Amino acid sequence: MNTRYETVIGLETHIELKTETKAFCSCSAVYGDEPNTHCCPVCTGMPGALPVLNAKAVELAVKAGLLLHCRVSLWSKMDRKNYYYPDLPKAYQISQYDRPLCTGGWLDIPSGEGTKRIRIERIHLEEDAGKLLHTENGTLLDLNRCGVPLIEIVTMPDFRGPEEVTAYLRELRERIRFAGISDCRMNEGSLRCDVNLSIRPVGEKHLGERAEIKNLNSFQFAAKAIAYEAERQAAVLDAGGVLFPETRGFNESTGTTFSMRRKESQSDYHFFPEPDLPPIVLTQETVERWKSELPEPPSSRRERWQERWSLARETAEALTVSREAADSFERAAGMTRYPKQLAVLLAADPARLETERIPVSDKHLAALADLLGSGAVGNAAAKELLERLWQEDADPVEMAERLGLGKITDRAALEELAREVIGSCARMAQDYRAGKTAALQALIGQMMRRTQGRADPELSREILLNLLKSQ
Numbered sequence: 001m002n003t004r005y006e007t008v009i010g011l012e013t014h015i016e017l018k019t020e021t022k023a024f025c026s027c028s029a030v031y032g033d034e035p036n037t038h039c040c041p042v043c044t045g046m047p048g049a050l051p052v053l054n055a056k057a058v059e060l061a062v063k064a065g066l067l068l069h070c071r072v073s074l075w076s077k078m079d080r081k082n083y084y085y086p087d088l089p090k091a092y093q094i095s096q097y098d099r100p101l102c103t104g105g106w107l108d109i110p111s112g113e114g115t116k117r118i119r120i121e122r123i124h125l126e127e128d129a130g131k132l133l134h135t136e137n138g139t140l141l142d143l144n145r146c147g148v149p150l151i152e153i154v155t156m157p158d159f160r161g162p163e164e165v166t167a168y169l170r171e172l173r174e175r176i177r178f179a180g181i182s183d184c185r186m187n188e189g190s191l192r193c194d195v196n197l198s199i200r201p202v203g204e205k206h207l208g209e210r211a212e213i214k215n216l217n218s219f220q221f222a223a224k225a226i227a228y229e230a231e232r233q234a235a236v237l238d239a240g241g242v243l244f245p246e247t248r249g250f251n252e253s254t255g256t257t258f259s260m261r262r263k264e265s266q267s268d269y270h271f272f273p274e275p276d277l278p279p280i281v282l283t284q285e286t287v288e289r290w291k292s293e294l295p296e297p298p299s300s301r302r303e304r305w306q307e308r309w310s311l312a313r314e315t316a317e318a319l320t321v322s323r324e325a326a327d328s329f330e331r332a333a334g335m336t337r338y339p340k341q342l343a344v345l346l347a348a349d350p351a352r353l354e355t356e357r358i359p360v361s362d363k364h365l366a367a368l369a370d371l372l373g374s375g376a377v378g379n380a381a382a383k384e385l386l387e388r389l390w391q392e393d394a395d396p397v398e399m400a401e402r403l404g405l406g407k408i409t410d411r412a413a414l415e416e417l418a419r420e421v422i423g424s425c426a427r428m429a430q431d432y433r434a435g436k437t438a439a440l441q442a443l444i445g446q447m448m449r450r451t452q453g454r455a456d457p458e459l460s461r462e463i464l465l466n467l468l469k470s471q
């Protein structure tokens with residue numbers, strides 16, 4: 001990037017709320033069904049149909065605000081934003097204009113060595129539009145997303161580059177998911193963002209003219225669009241040109257942005273209060289109750305665990321892929337003497353933890369950690385037990401016995417096995433005696449293989465060493 005300019009970015013992030021039904025009618029908000037199967041007179045804008053606000057949408061929007069340290073308005077209202085587009089049958093979107101649900105928060109993001117605070121301007125509630133599908137034979141319209149509740153989170157222009165934007169989106173997505181506010185699936189469009197970007201000469205206080213790049217639906221695209229757009233604006237200024245407020249799109253195949261229109265202004269939308277909905281009135285008690293229901297954010301849990309049990313960062317990250325996994329690990333960790341072993345064992349398969357329900361009880365997870373930590377079963381056996389517990393939530397101690405997964409510590413049995421191994425791997429034994437110490441590890445490996453990993457490694461080593469010396 002041209003070093004004479006500083007890039008300034010503000011983000012508008014749209015997040016679909018995880019409600020059963022749409023924002024103003026009782027149609028299902030489920031994603032991915034047959035087109036136009038979840039529609040009614042309200043969400044398709046038939047004359048005379050009246051909206052009723054979904055209380056759950058208000059709760060989730062306020063919870064998002066509380067996660068981001070916002071002020072919650074006890075009195076807010078819905079407004080009509082008027083514009084025509086084929087995916088919007090009412091020809092207006094019910095949104096919030098001058099009295100949004102939440103204002104003035106912040107989110108700290110990792111940046112360089114420390115953290116950086118991104119200020120949140122406001123969060124408002126609104127409805128999604130339908131989906132246009134452009135095909136060879138014309139454009140198709142699916143109204144299933146029409147009326148699905150969304151929040152729009154608007155930041156102050158606090159970002160200075162793509163890394164900060166990505167860090168913010170990551171942190172935001174994780175918190176929102178954890179609190180059950182949204183799935184934030186970018187590929188399903190339940191999280192998408194508009195990037196507002198301007199540049200200014202380094203040292204300049206005033207903001208430059210911004211371009212708003214619409215509807216970026218992956219972190220990578222957001223980062224690419226930023227890099228391209230900053231260069232483009234710099235080239236315009238360097239050539240003596242002028243920038244003007246503009247709405248741009250992003251071409252995913254070329255990685256470039258393109259002009260769509262001069263930026264519309266707020267007055268173009270003729271906002272006015274939604275006459276069919278009463279204002280949203282909340283009590284402080286309700287807001288407090290919602291606040292008390294919020295989970296501790298994953299980033300702060302990770303820090304706590306890393307410090308307390310000296311977990312690797314990757315391990316802590318794997319355990320926070322879902323709220324269920326994090327809660328379940330934390331409860332079980334409190335019941336075993338070996339929380340770290342439990343963490344490492346669970347984190348070995350993060351895909352399994354990405355779930356809404358951990359099928360193993362805390363008690364059994366803790367018992368498994370005890371088996372592993374105390375040395376009663378080895379690593380391979382613990383992995384197998386965990387695998388089986390996932391199928392059947394049983395007592396791992398009994399299970400280990402039933403399946404004969406306990407560690408083999410019987411000296412006589414191991415000695416016999418060691419003789420066999422030395423006999424059939426004479427070459428390795430020779431190598432060892434000739435001074436290749438690595439061969440010992442290979443011999444231990446043979447013992448492990450022949451016992452499906454159950455031979456006690458320490459004891460096997462000792463026995464092999466004795467035999468190798470005496471023979």
Ligand code: ADP
Binds near residue numbers: 008010266
């Ligand atoms: P609009 O609907 O006109 O896009 P919003 O208030 O919804 O307005 O969003 C404005 C966004 O643009 C905010 O994130 C804000 O921080 C950002 N922004 C405003 N001015 C600039 C600027 N000059 N450069 C970069 N970002 C800006």
Ligand code: MG
Binds near residue numbers: 012194212
């Ligand atoms: Mg905007």
Ligand code: ZN
Binds near residue numbers: 022
């Ligand atoms: Zn409907």
